[in-house]
Amino acid sequence: MKHTIRQVFRSGKFVVGFSIFMGILLIVTFYPLIIRDAPLKIIGQGTFFAPGIYVNVYDSMGSPHYTILLDDAAAKRIADKLDDDDRQAIKEWLVAAGISEDAIEIENTESLLDLWVNNFDPTTRIPGMTNADRNYYIRLNTALDGLLSTEGAIVASVNPETGALEEKGVIRQTDYVNVNQVPNVRVLPLGTDNFGRDVLTELVQATAVSLRIGIVAGLIATFIGLVLGLVSGYIGGLVDDVIMFITNLFIVIPSFVLLILISFSIGQEQRGAFTIAVVIGFTSWVWTARAVRSQVISLRNRDHVNLSKLSGHSIAHIIAFDILPYIASYVVMALILQISSGILAEAGLSILGLGPRTTDVPTLGLMMNWAMIYQAHILGKWWAYFPVIIVIALIAFSMNLMNTGLDQVFNPALRD
Amino acid sequence: MKGYRNYFANKLIWFGITLVAAFVLNFFLPRLMPGNPVAAIVARLAQGMSNTAGVQAIYEQYAKLFGTDKTMLEQFFLYVRNVFRGDFGYSFSQYPRTVADVIRASIWWTIFLQFPAIIVGWVLGNTLGAMAAYRKGGFDKVLLPVSIFVSSLPAFGMAVILLVIFGVTLKWLPTSGGYGYDLIPNLSWSFIWSVIVHYQLPFWSIVLITIGGQAIGMRSMAIYELNADYVKYSRFMGIKDGKIVRYVFRNAMLPQVTGLALAVGTMVGGALVAEIIFSYPGLGSTILTAVLGQDYPLISATTLIVTIMVLIANFVIEIIYGFLDPRIKAAQAD
Numbered sequence: 001m002k003h004t005i006r007q008v009f010r011s012g013k014f015v016v017g018f019s020i021f022m023g024i025l026l027i028v029t030f031y032p033l034i035i036r037d038a039p040l041k042i043i044g045q046g047t048f049f050a051p052g053i054y055v056n057v058y059d060s061m062g063s064p065h066y067t068i069l070l071d072d073a074a075a076k077r078i079a080d081k082l083d084d085d086d087r088q089a090i091k092e093w094l095v096a097a098g099i100s101e102d103a104i105e106i107e108n109t110e111s112l113l114d115l116w117v118n119n120f121d122p123t124t125r126i127p128g129m130t131n132a133d134r135n136y137y138i139r140l141n142t143a144l145d146g147l148l149s150t151e152g153a154i155v156a157s158v159n160p161e162t163g164a165l166e167e168k169g170v171i172r173q174t175d176y177v178n179v180n181q182v183p184n185v186r187v188l189p190l191g192t193d194n195f196g197r198d199v200l201t202e203l204v205q206a207t208a209v210s211l212r213i214g215i216v217a218g219l220i221a222t223f224i225g226l227v228l229g230l231v232s233g234y235i236g237g238l239v240d241d242v243i244m245f246i247t248n249l250f251i252v253i254p255s256f257v258l259l260i261l262i263s264f265s266i267g268q269e270q271r272g273a274f275t276i277a278v279v280i281g282f283t284s285w286v287w288t289a290r291a292v293r294s295q296v297i298s299l300r301n302r303d304h305v306n307l308s309k310l311s312g313h314s315i316a317h318i319i320a321f322d323i324l325p326y327i328a329s330y331v332v333m334a335l336i337l338q339i340s341s342g343i344l345a346e347a348g349l350s351i352l353g354l355g356p357r358t359t360d361v362p363t364l365g366l367m368m369n370w371a372m373i374y375q376a377h378i379l380g381k382w383w384a385y386f387p388v389i390i391v392i393a394l395i396a397f398s399m400n401l402m403n404t405g406l407d408q409v410f411n412p413a414l415r416d
Numbered sequence: 417m418k419g420y421r422n423y424f425a426n427k428l429i430w431f432g433i434t435l436v437a438a439f440v441l442n443f444f445l446p447r448l449m450p451g452n453p454v455a456a457i458v459a460r461l462a463q464g465m466s467n468t469a470g471v472q473a474i475y476e477q478y479a480k481l482f483g484t485d486k487t488m489l490e491q492f493f494l495y496v497r498n499v500f501r502g503d504f505g506y507s508f509s510q511y512p513r514t515v516a517d518v519i520r521a522s523i524w525w526t527i528f529l530q531f532p533a534i535i536v537g538w539v540l541g542n543t544l545g546a547m548a549a550y551r552k553g554g555f556d557k558v559l560l561p562v563s564i565f566v567s568s569l570p571a572f573g574m575a576v577i578l579l580v581i582f583g584v585t586l587k588w589l590p591t592s593g594g595y596g597y598d599l600i601p602n603l604s605w606s607f608i609w610s611v612i613v614h615y616q617l618p619f620w621s622i623v624l625i626t627i628g629g630q631a632i633g634m635r636s637m638a639i640y641e642l643n644a645d646y647v648k649y650s651r652f653m654g655i656k657d658g659k660i661v662r663y664v665f666r667n668a669m670l671p672q673v674t675g676l677a678l679a680v681g682t683m684v685g686g687a688l689v690a691e692i693i694f695s696y697p698g699l700g701s702t703i704l705t706a707v708l709g710q711d712y713p714l715i716s717a718t719t720l721i722v723t724i725m726v727l728i729a730n731f732v733i734e735i736i737y738g739f740l741d742p743r744i745k746a747a748q749a750d
Contacts, residue, residue, distance in 0.1 A: 248430075249437045251678060254726050256685025257719045258441065264707065264715055265446040344570050348689045351572055353707040368572070372693065377576050378584060378591060389573035396568035404564060407636070 004329075007409055014405025020398035024391070028208045037198065039205035039362060043186075044196030047374065048381040051191040051199075055177075056184035061155055063182050065175040073173070074150075078109050086140060090116055093137055096126045113144065191383040193367070194374035199383055206362040207391050210343050213277040213363065214395075217342030220281025222335045225288025230319055232289070233296025240293075247289050255283040259345060263354040273356040273363060280345045288334045295327045329410045333403050340399040347392060364392050423738050431731045438723045442716060443495050447488070477506075478712075504717040509709025515717045518702060523721060525594050526698035530687045531729065533619045537626025538676055544627065545634025546665050549642060559631065567628030571686035575621040575693040582617060590614050592695035618694045622687045633675055637668040670741050677733040681726045688722070 008014055032039075087106050095101055097119055105111050122138050152172035156165040179185055190199035232243035250258075262279050263271060299305060299322075308322045343364065349355050350365025351372065358366060367388045371377070376384035458475045486494070498504070504515035544563075548556040566574075583591035595601065596610040641647065641664045650660050691700030699718055706714035738744050 249434055252434050252681065252727055252730050253438050253441065253723055254681030254685055256682065256688070257723050257726075258445070260703065260707075260715065261442065261445045261719055264712075340568075344686075347570055348572070348685065351689050351692060352704055372576075377580055377693075380580075380584060382580070385576060389569070389576060393565065393569045393573060396570075397565050400564045400568050401561075404560075404632075 004409075008406060011405035011409050013401050013408065017398040017401025017403075017405060020394055021402065024207065024395060024398070025211075028204055028211065031201075031204045032208075035201060037201050039202045040197060042196045043198060044192040046196060047192075047194045048376065048379070048384060049188060049192040049196070050381075051189055051383050052187075053179070054186045054188060055179060055182055059182045059184050060177045061169075061171070063177045065171070065177060067172070067174050068176045069174055075109065077173070078113075081143060082109065087112065089136070089140065093126070094119060096129070097124060116141075116144065190387055191381075193384050194370055194376070199367075199387065202362050202367065203364075203387055203391065206364050206367050206388075207395075209273050209361045210346060210364040210392075211339075211395070213273055213280070213346050214339040214343035216274065216277035217280035217284065217345070218335050218339035220278060221285040221338045221342070222288055222331060224282070224285035225334065226292055226331055228285070228289040229292025230296055230323070233293035234300060234315070234319060234323065236297075236300075243289070244293070247286050247293075250283075250286045251290065255286070256345075256348070258283045259349055260352065260354060263349055268357050271355070271357050273361050276346055276349065276356050277342065280342050280349075284338060284341065284345070288331075288338070291330065291334065292327060295330060296323055299323050299326055329406065333406050333410075336399045336403050336406075340396040343392065343395055364388050368392075420738060420744075423744050424735065427731060427734050427738070431727060434727055435724070438720070438727065439496065439499075440492075442720045442723065443492055446712075446716070499720070505713045507706075507711055507714045509705055509711040509714065515713050518714060519699070519717060519721055522698050522702045523725075525696060526688070526691065526700065527725070529615065529618055529691070529696065529698060530622065530684055533622035533687070534626055534676075534680065534683050537623040538630050538672075540623065541627040541630025542634040542669065542672055545631035546638050546668065548631065549635045549638030549668075550661060556635070560635065563628045563631040563635075565628075566624060567632060569625065569628075571622065571625050571690040572693050574625050575618065575690040578617050578621045578624075579693060589617050591617075594697040614694075614696075618690060618696050621690055622683075625686065625690075626683060629679070630672065630676075634668060634672055637671055638664060641665075641668045666740075670737070673733060673737045673740060677730050677737070680729045680733070684722060684726055684729075 009018075090112060091101075091104050091106055094104055094115055099115060099119065104115065120137070120141055122134075122141065150173060152170045152175070154170055155168045157168055158164075159166050188198055188200070190203065193199050193202065228243050228247070232240040232247075259279060262283070263276065266275060266279070305318060305322045308318050313321075346355060346363055347365035347368060350363060350369045353369065355365045355369060356363055368385060371381075371385035371388070374384070376382075458471065458478055502516050504519070507513050507515045507518050510518055541563075544559060548559045569577075579591055582589050590596070590613060594611065594614050595607060596614075599607050599610055601607060644664075644667075647660055647664060650663075688698075688700035688703065691698045692704050695701060699722060703715065703718050705711070706718060
C-alpha cells in the first residue's frame with residue numbers, strides 16, 4: 001500500500017493534477033474562514049460592476065488630503081474625459097467648419113482644445129448634419145468646458161434650517177487621499193454579478209457546493225456500480241444476465257435525458273443541491289458496473305480466489321479480501337472520473353434551468369446560468385462567466401490528470 | 417454476407433428492446449415521482465391565475481394528456497399509439513403550435529449540427545492521437561496535456577470562449593441564432609450563406625471538445641498496440657513500417673469505434689447545452705424554452721426524440737463496426 005502510494009506520487013501527471021486539486025480545496029476551505037461575507041448577499045445596486053478597488057467617495061472627502069504634484073496628472077484627467085472617438089468627432093466638426101486638416105493635431109490635446117474653444121459655436125449650422133449630431137456636439141462642448149481649468153471643486157452641504165448651501169471645503173486638483181486612511185474601501189477582485197453580488201466570494205462558495213455535489217454523485221454512482229459489478233461478475237448466472245441487461249440498456253439511453261426528465265419531474269421547490277447530486281449519482285453508475293464486472297470475471301477463476309473458496313471462506317470474505325484489492329485502483333480511477341463528470345452534469349443541468357433551486361446556495365452551473373441569462377458574454381462582462389469556466393475546467397483537468405497518471409502507474413503498457 | 421446476418425439480427429433485436437425501454441422510461445419516470453403530476457403541473461402553471469375556469473381547463477387538458485382517469489397500462493398504450501401517429505399534443509409554452517410542429521422545426525438543426533461535428537471531431541481526434549502515439553517525443557508531450565485540458569472544458573465553456581473570441585471581440589462571426597434574424601428561411605443564396613456563417617461557431621466548439629477526448633483514447637490504444645508482440649514480430653520479419661502502422665491503427669481504431677457508439681449519448685447531451693449558448697434553433701434551445709415555459713409535453717417529446725436519435729446513431733455505428741471488425745464475421749460463420 002505504502003509502496004503503491006509512493007509510486008503514484010512519482011508520476012508527474014498525477015502530482016500536477018493532485019496539486020491543482022488540493023490548491024482548489026485549500027482555497028475553498030480557508031477563504032470562507034478569512035472573508036466572512038455571506039456569499040449570496042447583494043451588495044451592489046446595479047449589475048456587473050467591473051473588478052477593482054472601490055473607494056468610498058464620501059469618506060475620501062473627509063480623509064486627510066495630501067498635495068502631490070505630478071506632471072502628467074492633468075493630461076491623464078483630460079485623456080480620461082476625451083477618448084479617441086471624441087477627438088475624431090472634434091476633428092470632423094472642425095474640418096466641416098472650415099479649418100484646414102493640417103492644422104488639426106488630434107493627439108495634441110492642448111492645441112485641439114484651443115481650436116475647439118475658439119471655433120465652436122453651437123449656433124453654426126453645418127450642412128448635412130443631423131439634429132442628433134448637433135446635440136452630441138453641444139453635449140461634448142459642455143463636458144469639455146472647464147476641462148483645462150486648474151480650479152478646484154467646492155464641496156458644500158445643505159443647511160437643514162435655511163436650505164442654503166454651505167461651503168465645507170475645496171478639493172484641489174492636486175489633492176490626494178491615502179487609500180489606507182479611507183475607512184470604507186471594498187476590493188472586488190472579480191467585480192459583481194448581475195444581482196450585485198461579490199463574484200469571488202460567490203465563486204468560492206459555488207466551487208465548494210459543486211465539489212460536494214460531485215463527490216456525493218461520484219460516491220453514489222461508484223457504490224452502485226461497484227456493488228452491481230461485483231455481484232454480477234462474481235455470482236454470474238441469472239443475476240448476471242439481469243444486471244447486464246439493465247446495464248446495457250442504460251448505457252445507450254443517454255443519462256442526460258434521464259437527468260432532464262427526473263429533475264423536471266421533481267419540481268423546482270424540491271430541487272436542492274443534495275437532491276441533484278443524488279439524481280446524478282443514480283443516473284451515472286452504468287460505466288463503473290460494466291467495467292467492474294469484466295474485471296471481476298477475469299479475477300474469478302484465479303488461483304488465490306479458488307484457494308480461498310476451498311478454505312471455506314464466505315462470498316463476502318472472498319469479495320472483500322481476494323477481489324476488491326485487485327480492482328481498488330480501478331475503482332479509485334472510476335470515482336475520480338465520476339466526480340468530475342458529476343460536476344459537469346450539474347453545470348449542464350443548471351444551464352438548462354434544471355439546477356438546484358436558486359435561493360439557498362450558488363453552484364458553478366447556476367453562476368454560469370445567470371451570466372448567460374443576463375448576457376454577460378455578449379456585454380463583455382468577462383468576470384461573471386470566465387472564472388466559472390476556468391474553475392470548472394481546472395477541477396476536471398486536475399482530475400483527468402490524476403487519472404492519466406494513475407493509469408500510467410497501474411497499466412505499465414501505457415508508460416513511455 | 418451470410419455471416420453477418422446473425423450479427424445484424426442480434427443488433428436489431430437489441431435496438432428494439434432499448435427502444436421499448438426508452439419509451440417505458442420516458443413514460444413512467446415522471447409518473448413515478450411523488451405526488452400527482454397533473455396537479456403539480458397545473459399548480460405551477462396556474463400561479464397567479466385568478467380565473468378558475470382557466471385553471472379547470474388547464475387541469476382537464478393535462479388530465480386528458482396524461483389520461484389520469486384511466487389505468488397506468490391503458491395510459492401507456494394510449495401514449496404509444498399517439499407517439500406512433502406523431503401526436504405529442506399541444507405545446508403549452510408555444511400554443512397553438514403542436515409539439516410535433518415545434519420539434520419538426522428544430523430537429524434538423526440539431527442533426528445537421530451535431531452529427532457532422534461529432535464525426536469530424538472523432539476523425540481529427542483519432543488522427544492526432546495516433547500521430548502522438550507513433551511520433552512520441554515533443555509532439556506527444558504537447559498534445560497530451562493540451563488534449564486533456566481541452567476535453568476537461570465543458571462543451572458550453574468551449575462554446576462561450578469561442579463565442580467571445582470570434583463573435584464578440586473579433587466580430588468575425590455572428591453570436592447567436594441559426595440564421596440572420598432579418599431573414600426568412602428560403603432557398604436564396606443570402607439565406608444559405610447566413611446559415612453557413614452561423615453554423616461555424618457551434619460546429620467548431622463541438623469539434624474541438626470531441627477532438628480532445630478522442631485523441632487521449634486513441635493515443636493509449638495505439639501505444640498498447642505498438643507494444644504488442646505482433647508488431648515486434650513483423651519488424652523482425654522486415655515488414656515495412658508503413659504497413660505495420662496500417663495494421664496497428666486498424667486494430668487501435670476498433671475500440672475507438674465502440675467508444676464512439678457508447679459516448680455518443682454523452683456527446684449529444686453536451687452539445688445540446690452548447691446549442692443553448694449560441695441560441696441555435698435546435699433541440700437544445702427547445703428544451704430550454706420548454707423548461708422555462710414549464711411545458712411538460714414538449715420536454716417529454718424532446719427527450720424521447722433525443723433518445724431515439726442517439727439509439728439510431730448507436731445502431732448505425734454498431735453496424736459499421738460489424739463490417740470493420742473481421743472477427744465478427746469469423747465468429748458468426750462458425
